[in-house]
Amino acid sequence: MTHPARYWHREGERIVCTACPRLCTMSEGQHGFCYVRKHEDGRLVSLAYGKPNAVAVDPIEKKPLWHFLPGTTILSMGTAGCNLGCRFCQNWDLSKAKSHHKRALELAPEDVPALARREGAASVAFTYNDPTIYPEYVIDAARAARAAGVAAVGVTAGYISDAARADMYPELDALNIDLKGFSERFYHKLTFSHLQPVLETIEWSVKRGLWVELTTLVIPGHNDDPEELRAQFRWIAEHVGPDVPLHLTAFHPDYKLQDVERTPPETLIRARDEARGFGLRFVYTGNIWDRVGSVTACPGCDLPLIERRWHAVAANRVKADGTCPGCARQIPGVFDARSQSTSGGRRYHLL
Incomplete structure (x- = not known):
């Protein structure tokens, strides 16, 4: 069908x-x-409408979204296929499959929020592969979720047309956009796509008040050049501001990059320090154990606000109104489900 x-x-x-x-x-x-x-x-x-090939309940921190309903669970779903050809894809069994190669679940858009509620999830994520390839389903399911008081999230590479982006993204409550590298050479050679459309998507989304977090998988020998990373941090600071969270995550050998070593933890820790040197306030490390890189600290008084153990929240001191209990500074993000609008979408104004 x-x-x-x-x-x-x-x-x-x-x-x-x-x-x-x-x-x-x-x-x-x-x-x-x-x-x-x-x-x-x-x-x-x-061929993907209403036919997710993977459905699971995850911690929302796994998306990763660390400033959006922390400590809650999220119903995650994805289909077969993808519009990128990343040689390092860590979900390649889905992204490189055709619809009929994978068993699909029949899940109509209007049934998505009911399933989320049944599983105790505060939100639903379109993830695992890229929701860009099934925007029709995302739009209808996100609208149904909003009507039922369930948040909707997109995890995407941001390689999307202006028209599809303008229709789909405003229906979502949060986005994690993969900024896979910061050179056209990397994008062309390793993802079979282009950098500039992704930068345009990031800037468009933030400037329209959508809640956005960025993720970069740091791959040794491919996108870990210090000068390239500095250029990326500078671009983020200048084009979307210092309060957009950035997740720097460790690569492990997969798909067609089996011969590339894992990312050394010190590479991520050094990159995090440099990113903060460019004024970025919320920079995190992922796929490694790094206590400092997993804490959300208040940029006003440096109070540890959210402490994490891998994908679990160990402590959350952010007040329900999103302020720091130490200095009353507003922390960018959504930290209480009760602040989630279900009538036309919420807009987030960064500091």
């Missing part, structure tokens, strides 16, 4: 998908690069 897709136009007998900058051109019967958008009977259809 298929579902009509949006974001396409016709060029003669072919169809051009406009959901992402890849602009796949398909003859009748062909799939796009993502495997789940197909030219069928003269129109574009989605």
Whole structure:
């Protein structure tokens, strides 16, 4: 079964998908690069609508989102396929699969919030692969979630068209955007995509008041050059501001980069210190044990506000109104589910 897709136009007998900058051109019967958008009977259809291939309950810290409803659980779901070709993909069994290669769960958009509630989750995440390839489902499911008082989250590479982004992102309550590196060479060679559209997505999202956290998987020999990382930190500070959380996470050998070593912890710790030197206030390390790099501290009085043990919150001292109990400074983020709007979406104003 298929579902009509949006974001396409016709060029003669072919169809051009406009959901992402890849602009796949398909003859009748062909799939796009993502495997789940197909030219069928003269129109574009989605093979992923209402058919997640992976569903699980995770700590929200695993997304990673560390300033959005900390300590809660999130219903995570993803489909087969992806619009990037990352050689280091750590979910490649999903992202490189076609829909019919993986058993799918039939889950209508209106049933998503009920499942989240049944599992005790405060929110739902479109993750594991990239929700860019099934925006129709994300939009409908996020609207159903909002109506039921369940937050919706997107975990994405941000490689999306202007039109799909303008429709899908405002329906979400939070985003974690993967800034995979900071050179066009890295993006072209290791992800089969381009850097500039991702930067545009990040800037667009933050400037429109969406809650955004960034993640960079630091890969030895590929995107860990100190000068490249400094350029990234400078860009974040200048273009989206010092209060957007940045997660620097450790790589482990996977998919087509089996011969690359794990990221040394000292690489992440040094990068975190440098990022803070550029004025970034909330920089975290992930996939390693680093007590300092897992604490959210108040930028006003340096009080440890949220302490974490891997993906578990050990202590949360942020007040329900999002302020520091020590100095009353407003901490960017959403720290209490009761502050979550369910009538048109919440907008977050960073300091």
